[in-house]
Amino acid sequence: MTVDPSIAIAARLLGASVFAAAVGGKVKHRHELAGVVANYRLLPERLAAPAAWTIVGLECLAALSLISGAWLTAGAALAIALLGGFALAMGINLARGRGEIDCGCFQSGLRQRLSAALVARNLLLAIILSPLLAAGPGGASALQWIDGLGAGLAAYTLYQVLGELLSLRHSSAELRRRFA
């Protein structure tokens, strides 16, 4: 079964933007990066920095593959694996009761704590990217390009809105607690 080219284009654009933004945020906050990874307490302390930069490198590869279409199946698989891995890391820490740590999303000015919603967001992104695993090289018509680019851009903007609303939810809960 092949996927409609417009869906593939939208998923590629969304995935590439998400990973490019993630790389940008991590590079911008590079001094905090190792600390954030160490806070997950999944790796020995001294592996935190190498792991952090490996993640940044893999995210770069995923973004490049998705935007260029080169080795698309591998790129999509890598992207899905990364999203799943992050969801797993967050899930483990939530299960340990360590939801207070920073998620390391660096998406909004506000600090973002771990939550089930973030895990769900990652899984949703992985589901959206999954059609790319079966995407053929089929050419797209002009209409399909317009639909794909429009839907991809709109989806990415809405993804950012979601991130913003999630961190707002935490900070308003904190405000309520503080003034209670």
Added chain:
Amino acid sequence: MLLISQAMLWVAVIALAVAVLALARQVGVLHERIAPVGALALGRGPQTGESAPRLTVRTLAGGTVEIGGPLPAGPLRLLFFVSPTCPICKSLLPTVKTFAQSERLDLLLIGDGDADQQLEMVRRHGIDPGRFANAPEVGRAFQVAKLPYAVLISETGVIAAQGLVNSREHLESLITAYELGLRSVQEYLAQRASHSA
């Protein structure tokens, strides 16, 4: 025709999504402004108004500093508890440095953890190693549970104000609390509520 109308629709959808994003960001900015009402006192360990525990600690430069007891020099002392594994601590360090300078505070950073990592942090942020002590016993004495935590000690060795700090406003609230003679942001809010009631 279909191409153009489709393109126009997408432009409209994206414009709306961008508008919603801008609104959400604005609310986020408002939250950032409102949230830092003051350093949150945690209500454990030595309380404000009590004498600070007396301890002698060794700084990274090799000298010793005494915590607690009357201070030899005039200024108030600010203890700032940090850790190399606490991202907020690091982003707050430059602010703490300039804050201590402008308020003429005697700043002493207290770390708890790996000595090499702390030396690295001191180097990266241009901190005087003579003002940084790797001394977990201080954190235990003040019962610091969350970082970054700040304690303001008066000339007489009494805890003037303390709390969890996440921003410059939080740090300033410590000085304000000291000047107003209040013990914590909670006390200030309670006082304000009773005035308006």
